[in-house]
Amino acid sequence: MANPTIGLRLSDATYRRLKALGKARDRSPHYLMKAAVERYLEIEEALEAERRLVKDRWERFELTGEALEHADVKSWASGLDPDVGSEST
DSSP, rough: OOOOOOOOOOHHHHHHHHHHHHHHHHHOOHHHHHHHHHHHHHHHHHHHHHHHHHHHHHHHHHHOOOOOOHHHHHHHHHOTTTTTEEEEE
């Protein structure tokens, strides 16, 4: 399957910045935009996966009412790192 072409309207200022960065890095504006979109998708997909996980956990909590006490979590965490849970205020 051929890669689709997508048009993107940029302000003149944004396009000038893109061209200047491309020149500084010896890359085309197309390359920079493609890299930016790929990076954006990676970040947003990870955030969406986290949102789904949190939503699923909340729904499970609402159904079961199961939860951990703060003291239990603090005790567990202090076993991971001796500095966690130490009161240094």
